[in-house]
Amino acid sequence: MPKTEFSPSIDSRPTYSGLVSQGAAPAIMVADEAGAQALTDLAASDASVMDHAHVVLVGCGAAALGDVKPVALHEAPDFDAATPLVTQLLNTARMGTQIYLAGSEGLIGHVSALAFAAGMPVDEIQMEHRGSIARRMQCVHCKGITEDVTTDPFTCAHCGLTLFVRDHFSRRLGVFQGVCVDAETPGVVPETVEIQA
Amino acid sequence: MTMQFNDETFRGDYTYHNSPEAIRRFPFPFDQDTYMYSVNIEQHPGGPKGTPFEKMFDVDEHYVAEMKDREITLAEDPLRCQSLPHMELAGWDLLELIMVSKARDYPDLFTLHRDGNDWHWINKPLGIEKKFTFLDATTLPCGPMEYITRQTQGDFALLHERDNNLWMDAGMITSQADWSLDFDVGMNFFEWHAPVPKARKMGVFDKALKFLLAVGQGQHYRRLNWTMTVNPRLDTSPENYHKWGPEKRTITPENVGQKQFLRVELQTFFRLPRSNALAFPIRCYLMNLEDIATKPKWGRRLHRVLRDIDPDLAEYKGFAVNQKTIVDYLSQFDDGAPTSPGIFPD
Ligand code: HEM
Numbered sequence: 001m002p003k004t005e006f007s008p009s010i011d012s013r014p015t016y017s018g019l020v021s022q023g024a025a026p027a028i029m030v031a032d033e034a035g036a037q038a039l040t041d042l043a044a045s046d047a048s049v050m051d052h053a054h055v056v057l058v059g060c061g062a063a064a065l066g067d068v069k070p071v072a073l074h075e076a077p078d079f080d081a082a083t084p085l086v087t088q089l090l091n092t093a094r095m096g097t098q099i100y101l102a103g104s105e106g107l108i109g110h111v112s113a114l115a116f117a118a119g120m121p122v123d124e125i126q127m128e129h130r131g132s133i134a135r136r137m138q139c140v141h142c143k144g145i146t147e148d149v150t151t152d153p154f155t156c157a158h159c160g161l162t163l164f165v166r167d168h169f170s171r172r173l174g175v176f177q178g179v180c181v182d183a184e185t186p187g188v189v190p191e192t193v194e195i196q197a
Numbered sequence: 198m199t200m201q202f203n204d205e206t207f208r209g210d211y212t213y214h215n216s217p218e219a220i221r222r223f224p225f226p227f228d229q230d231t232y233m234y235s236v237n238i239e240q241h242p243g244g245p246k247g248t249p250f251e252k253m254f255d256v257d258e259h260y261v262a263e264m265k266d267r268e269i270t271l272a273e274d275p276l277r278c279q280s281l282p283h284m285e286l287a288g289w290d291l292l293e294l295i296m297v298s299k300a301r302d303y304p305d306l307f308t309l310h311r312d313g314n315d316w317h318w319i320n321k322p323l324g325i326e327k328k329f330t331f332l333d334a335t336t337l338p339c340g341p342m343e344y345i346t347r348q349t350q351g352d353f354a355l356l357h358e359r360d361n362n363l364w365m366d367a368g369m370i371t372s373q374a375d376w377s378l379d380f381d382v383g384m385n386f387f388e389w390h391a392p393v394p395k396a397r398k399m400g401v402f403d404k405a406l407k408f409l410l411a412v413g414q415g416q417h418y419r420r421l422n423w424t425m426t427v428n429p430r431l432d433t434s435p436e437n438y439h440k441w442g443p444e445k446r447t448i449t450p451e452n453v454g455q456k457q458f459l460r461v462e463l464q465t466f467f468r469l470p471r472s473n474a475l476a477f478p479i480r481c482y483l484m485n486l487e488d489i490a491t492k493p494k495w496g497r498r499l500h501r502v503l504r505d506i507d508p509d510l511a512e513y514k515g516f517a518v519n520q521k522t523i524v525d526y527l528s529q530f531d532d533g534a535p536t537s538p539g540i541f542p543d
Contacts, residue, residue, distance in 0.1 A: 010391035010392060011387045011388055011390070011391040011397065012384065012387075012388040012389070012391035012392075013391070116383065123360075138380070140377055140380065140435045140436055140438075141435075141436055141437075141438070141439060143276075143379070161439060166392075167391075168380070168391060168392055169388075170380050170381070170383070170384065171383065171384070171388075172382060172383035172384070173380070177377070177380055177435075179435055179438060180438055180439040180442070183438045183439040183442030183443070184442040184443060184445050184446050184518070185443075185446065186443065
C-alpha cells in the first residue's frame with residue numbers, strides 16, 4: 001500500500017511528509033502492518049538506517065519487515081501493550097535519537113503524543129502515513145478517546161454524545177477533536193458519511 | 198473603597214448587567230462601518246481617562262462576580278488551568294506584573310509591600326491578605342499563575358518563545374469564545390489559529406507573529422477582537438457546548454435586544470522579564486444590543502457591520518443562525534446618517 005496523499009487542510013492537521021533516512025544514528029521506529037512496508041522502503045533507500053534502530057511492530061509479526069534486520073526488534077499485539085516499551089525507549093533515548101513512525105493516523109498520533117510527553121521535539125519526528133485513514137478522536141466534552149473512527153459524525157465510545165469530526169489536531173494529545181454535532185438542536189443529526197483522506 | 202461591585206451571575210439566572218457608567222466606557226470594537234480581520238495592534242496602556250485602555254489591567258464593576266464565576270468553572274473542570282513544567286517562572290513574572298500594576302493603578306483596592314523576596318499582598322475586594330516568598334511556590338496555595346489569575350479578570354495565555362514561534366505552554370482559560378485550552382496546550386501560533394477562516398491566506402498571522410516576536414522588554418501592546426454570545430455567559434467553552442448550545446436557539450425578535458450580547462476581547466501583550474515569555478491577557482466585556490443602541494453611533498454602526506460581514510466570519514463566530522434577527526432588530530437604530538471615525542461614542 002503506497003503512502004497516503006491527504007487533501008489540503010488547516011494548519012494544525014499533520015501532513016506526514018514521509019520517512020527520509022537520517023543515516024546510521026540511534027533510532028526508534030514504530031510501525032503497524034501497513035507501516036512496516038514504509039520501514040522496508042526506508043531500509044532499501046539506505047541500509048545503514050537500521051544499524052542502531054530499535055523497531056517496535058504493533059499488531060503484526062517480524063515477517064512484515066521481510067529480511068530487514070534492525071539492531072533490535074520488538075512485537076506488541078496492540079498500542080496499549082506497546083506503550084510501556086515505547087515510553088521506556090523514549091525516556092532513555094540519547095540526544096540526537098531519530099524517531100520514525102509509520103502506519104495509521106492512530107498509531108502516529110499515539111506514539112507522537114508519548115514522544116511529546118517524553119520532552120522530544122515533536123516537529124523533528126519523521127512520519128509516514130500508510131493504510132487505514134481511521135482517526136483517533138478525542139471527545140472535547142468528556143475527554144475520552146475513541147480509536148479507529150471512520151465516519152462523521154460518530155458516537156463517543158465514552159459519553160455517548162454524537163460528535164462531528166474536526167481537522168483540528170493536538171500533537172500533545174495525538175488526537176483530532178470531536179465536538180457535539182447536535183448541541184444546538186438536540187436530536188437533529190446530519191447524515192453519516194465516511195471520512196475522506 | 199470607591200468602586201461598587203455588582204452582585205450578578207454569568208450562568209443560570211444570568212443577572213449580569215451594565216451600569217450607565219459601564220455602558221459609557223464599553224470598548225466598542227469598530228472604528229468604521231465595516232469589519233475584516235487585520236493586524237490591529239497598538240500601544241498599551243493609553244487612552245482617554247475612564248476607558249478600559251487607561252490602565253494596564255482594567256478593574257470594573259464586574260470584578261468580584263467574574264472571579265466567583267471562574268471559581269465555579271475551575272471547580273467543575275480543573276483542566277481550564279494548565280502550565281507545562283517549564284512555565285513556572287513565567288507564572289511568577291505574570292504575578293509580579295499584575296500585583297505591581299494593580300497596586301500602583303488602584304491603591305485603594307490593592308496593596309503590595311515588598312521587602313526583598315518577602316511579599317505582602319492585600320486584595321480588598323476579594324478579602325485576601327497573603328504573605329509569601331516571591332519565587333517560592335511552596336508559600337502559595339497553588340502555582341503563581343493560578344494564584345494571581347484567580348484574582349484578575351480575563352483569561353490568560355502564557356506563550357513560550359522558541360524556534361521563531363510562540364507556543365501556548367500555559368494558561369488560565371475560563372471565559373473563552375469557544376476554544377479549548379486543554380486541546381491547544383503545546384501548540385504553536387499557526388496551529389492554535391488553524392480554525393480561523395481567511396486570516397492565514399490574508400497574511401494576517403504571519404505579520405502578527407512577526408510583530409509579537411519583536412516585542413521587547415518593557416513594551417506592551419493591545420488589540421480588540423469580538424464575537425457574539427447569547428446570554429451573558431463567560432464560559433462559552435467547547436467543553437460545555439452541549440450545555441450552552443441550546444440557548445443560542447432561543448433568540449426571537451422580541452428578546453434579541455436583551456439576550457444577544459456583543460462580546461469584546463481586549464487582548465494585551467507583555468514581554469515578561471525573567472522567562473522572556475509573552476503574557477497574553479484576554480479580557481472579556483459583554484454588552485447586550487439594547488444597551489449598545491443607547492449610543493446612537495454604536496447602534497448605526499453595529500447594524501452596518503453585522504449586515505455586511507463576510508459570511509465565513511459570521512459562521513466562524515457562531516452567530517450566522519441568528520444574523521437575520523439581529524440585523525432586523527438593529528435596523529431600527531440606523532437612520533442612514535454618517536458615523537464619525539473612531540470607536541468612542543459621540
Ligand atoms: C500570542 C497571543 C495570541 C493567542 C494566545 C491567540 C489565541 C487565539 C485563539 C485560541 C483563537 C481561537 C482559535 C479557534 O477557533 O480555536 C484565536 C482567534 C483569532 N486570533 Fe488569536 N491569539 C493571539 C494573538 C493574535 C494576534 C496578534 C492576532 C492579530 C491579528 C490574532 C488574530 C486572531 C483572529 C483574527 C482570530 C479569529 C477571531 C474571531 O473571528 O473571533 N491573534 N486566537
